[in-house]
Amino acid sequence: MxxxxxxxxxxxxxxxxxxxxxxxxxxxxxxxxxxxxxxxxxxxxxxxxxxxxxxxxxxxxxxxxxxxxxxxxxxxxxxxxxxxxxxxxxxxxxxxxxxxxxxxxxxxxxxxxxxxxxxxxxxxxxxxxxxxxxxxxxxxxxxxxxxxxxxxxxxxxxxxxxxxxxxxxxPTTPLDELIDFFSRKGLSLEEMVALSGAHSIGTVHCSFFDYRMYNFAPGKPKDPSLNEVFAAQLAQQCPAPNTLPAEEAKKRVVDSDPTTPLVLDNHYYTSLMQGRGLMESDQVLAIDPRTRGEVAKLARSDSFARAFANAMIKMGRINVLTEDQGEIRKNCRKFI
Ligand code: HEM
CATH class of the missing domain: 1.10.520.10 (Peroxidase; domain 1)
Structure with missing residues (x-):
């Protein structure tokens, strides 16, 4: 080093x-x-x-x-x-x-x-x-x-x-519903795509996406939108169902972004464009004409930091209680 x-x-x-x-x-x-x-x-x-x-x-x-x-x-x-x-x-x-x-x-x-x-x-x-x-x-x-x-x-x-x-x-929510869901919270399609960039860090349990490698649809075990090389790498981390004891299989997780798993960056969008999105709800963003332009923009420019921060600030305003509403808890786990 x-x-x-x-x-x-x-x-x-x-x-x-x-x-x-x-x-x-x-x-x-x-x-x-x-x-x-x-x-x-x-x-x-x-x-x-x-x-x-x-x-x-x-x-x-x-x-x-x-x-x-x-x-x-x-x-x-x-x-x-x-x-x-x-x-x-x-x-x-x-x-x-x-x-x-x-x-x-x-x-x-x-x-x-x-x-x-x-x-x-x-x-x-x-x-x-x-x-x-x-x-x-x-x-x-x-x-x-x-x-x-x-x-x-x-x-x-x-x-x-x-x-x-x-x-x-x-992860299996269709894009129409995702868009509707975010818009009901006052967040635009662009803000939804920016916030999804949070999946550039952290881990996902195999159970949220392994069906895309083994059991996608009747007569079609693999999700065609999943990059084949990536699918083979994932298969090593998330073996086919019933090949591991259930308790162990349940615990298996994969880094959302294997290249920079601890850094919030726009690799997430580049990966989506290569068919390397873990969850279907991520991958669809790079495929559907309504969102793929935004994915391409965030992948190629340096606008992710600003877009992500603005969207986090806006998310932080959703239905907040202020002034004499609610309370200030002494202990975050307990109602006074
Ligand atoms: C668009 C709809 C979304 C879906 C369907 C979704 C779903 C998921 C799922 C299934 C996981 C894996 C949980 C696990 O295996 O333990 C996950 C992880 C995560 N999600 Fe999302 N998510 C969405 C949007 C968001 C948004 C808007 C944010 C934040 C702004 C976010 C932040 C994260 C982070 C940071 C992780 C990793 C957590 C960790 O490693 O502990 N997600 N998400």
Missing amino acids: DCRLITAAVFAVTLCSMMVVAYSADVNNPGNGLHVGFYNRKCPNLEKIVIDVVAKAVEKDRKLPAALIRLFFHDCFVKGCDASLLLDVTPSGEPVEMLSPASFGVRGLEVIDQIKARVEQECPGTVSCADILAFASREAVALSGLPRYEVPAGRRDSRTSRASDVILPS
Whole structure:
């Protein structure tokens, strides 16, 4: 290994993660009552605490940024960015969001708990869990190599969490429904394609895509849109059904982007154009005429960082609770 290269790479990531970039007018858009600098006076060290806790946790688990970004997506897309996903139990006693099958593999809550514990010591009863999640996911983005964008804040926490409210797209959701789903949350087709770029990091369980190699359709075991060389590589990581003990097969995961699995970059789009998308819901973006132009644009230009940050900021505004709505939880897992 060339140490000069490593030093240069570490320096570049450090520099990148120290910058705060005010992307787009949307950051200062007063919509939904959120604004940048909400905690400047109420809890001035909040962002430092988030940066510190997330950085230490990522040192121990390099795959944590992906988990935190997914946590934010799953929270925001179910009844809004209100930390309902973090609740273990609610007064109604109904099964909570985390118990829904769509929450399979969602993790990273302990880091939110650690941030909350430090923030409660410094500024008790002031910072919502929903805002902590927004800042932590931004930090996850920064630690994955994109510039640190500013986070509008002022969200409050919900008092409910119901597994029955969890309706999220799955890897086999057709594109029409995906587009409709995102548009009902106020997100455009371009924003949907940009946010899907989150799949440039993290891992996917084989069960979400192995049917594309072994059991795609009657008389057609392989998905023709899956690159053949890639399919052969995947088959080594995800063996055919019934060739492994069920418990072991269930645990098998594959990096979403094998070339740069820890870096949020536009390789995801290049891979899609080569038929190397893991999930059908990813691959279709490079095939359908409605989205393939956007995929090609993000693959060839340097606009991904900006498009992704803007779309994350917009996602963070979905159905937020503000002012006297909801509450500020003391413990992110518990309703007061
Ligand atoms: C377009 C519809 C989407 C579908 C169908 C979808 C589906 C999935 C599935 C099935 C996984 C694998 C989970 C596992 O095996 O543990 C996954 C992982 C992930 N998703 Fe999505 N997702 C979508 C959109 C998004 C969006 C909008 C974001 C964030 C902005 C996102 C962020 C992630 C991340 C970061 C991971 C990796 C998590 C980890 O490694 O812990 N996804 N997604």
